[in-house]
Structures are given as C-alpha cells and as structure tokens.
Amino acid sequence: MPDTASLSIAESRTYTISELAREFGITPRALRFYEDKDMLHPARDGMTRVYSHRDRARVTIIVRMKRLGLPLADIREILDLYGLGDNQRAQKRKTLEKFRKQVQEFEDQREDIEVALVELRKGIEWLEQDLSNVGPTSDDAENVAAYDAVARKQLDEA
Known part of the structure; x- marks a missing residue:
C-alpha cells in the first residue's frame, strides 16, 4: 500500500516553467503554447507560472502523444476526458481510438514510403x-x- 504522506508531498510539489522544460526536453515557449491551447492550467505567483503535479502529468501525456504523431487537437480531446469521474474509462476508450487511427496512418505512410x-x-x-x-x-x-x-x-x- 502506498504511503499517503509521501504521495501528498509529491503531489504538492510545484515546478517552474524552466524545470518542466528541462525535464521534458522542450522549450518554455512550448509550455506557454500548450497553455494557450488550454491544455495546461498553471497557477500564478505574480507573473510567474507555477506548475502542479497534475500539470506535470499532463505535460508527460502531451509529450508522449506528440512523439507518437498525434495532433494537438486529439491530445487535448483526450486530456479533456480526464476528470469525468468514470475511472478514466472514456479517456482510455478515446486514447485507444486515436492510437488505432494513428497506427493505420503510419501503415499507410509506410506503404507510400x-x-x-x-x-x-x-x-x-x-x-x-x-x-x-x-x-x-x-x-x-x-x-x-x-x-x-x-x-x-x-x-x-x-
């Protein structure tokens, strides 16, 4: 059973834009872009963006799915299904649908290549x-x- 005290400490940790950019090998500009696309919602401390554990998890998903070639619109659609309270069932179904579609696109591209x-x-x-x-x-x-x-x-x- 996980230690709930350590989970709450990890979940309460915050990140700066520079820390997340460095960790994921992306630019701060990319993080601001994802925020503009309503994919991230960092808190503010004055003019400074403060990213939560949840924001970091969303960046993980965004970066992984971009590497798989999914368009940002599809990624956002998947992210938007997270908080439905259905044990992520809708999100997992939508992800499965998008992954199958991406596999087919890659197979078509491979044939063309x-x-x-x-x-x-x-x-x-x-x-x-x-x-x-x-x-x-x-x-x-x-x-x-x-x-x-x-x-x-x-x-x-x-």
Whole structure:
C-alpha cells in the first residue's frame, strides 16, 4: 500500500516553467503554447507560472502523444476526458481510438514510403547506367587533369 504522506508531498510539489522544460526536453515557449491551447492550467505567483503535479502529468501525456504523431487537437480531446469521474474509462476508450487511427496512418505512410523507395532506386539505377553510357564530359576530363596536376605537384614537393 502506498504511503499517503509521501504521495501528498509529491503531489504538492510545484515546478517552474524552466524545470518542466528541462525535464521534458522542450522549450518554455512550448509550455506557454500548450497553455494557450488550454491544455495546461498553471497557477500564478505574480507573473510567474507555477506548475502542479497534475500539470506535470499532463505535460508527460502531451509529450508522449506528440512523439507518437498525434495532433494537438486529439491530445487535448483526450486530456479533456480526464476528470469525468468514470475511472478514466472514456479517456482510455478515446486514447485507444486515436492510437488505432494513428497506427493505420503510419501503415499507410509506410506503404507510400516503400513505393517511393522502389521508384527512387529505379531512378538511381537508370541515371547511373545512363551516365556510364554517356562517358565523361569535357568538363570531367578537365577536372581530372587539374586534380592530377595538383596531386603530382604535391607528390613532387614531398
């Protein structure tokens, strides 16, 4: 059974914008942006933002879901379902729906990437073959001769 005294101490800890930004590898500007999008609700001490344990948990969710490629609108929708008092059932269902959708999008993108890679490899093969059939241009021959002259000079001086 967890120690409730230590839980309340951890839950009562506050964070500055700099601390959260550093911890999550994001900028303070990103945190202010999430606040503007109504995803975070830090308290204020004068002009200073004071982030709670709950805000930190929300930043954790935001950062993780962004890494998974979810749009901010979807993340906000999931965050908004947290406080319904249904043991997070609605939030978990919505997250499952969004994750399934994201998996499908990634699979579609992977198919598109595979097709593009095949086409690019064909293009590379054709270009390499075509260039070898054409042979060197007069510019190529001049560049080779100039390089050869510089290399011979350096060898002679050594």
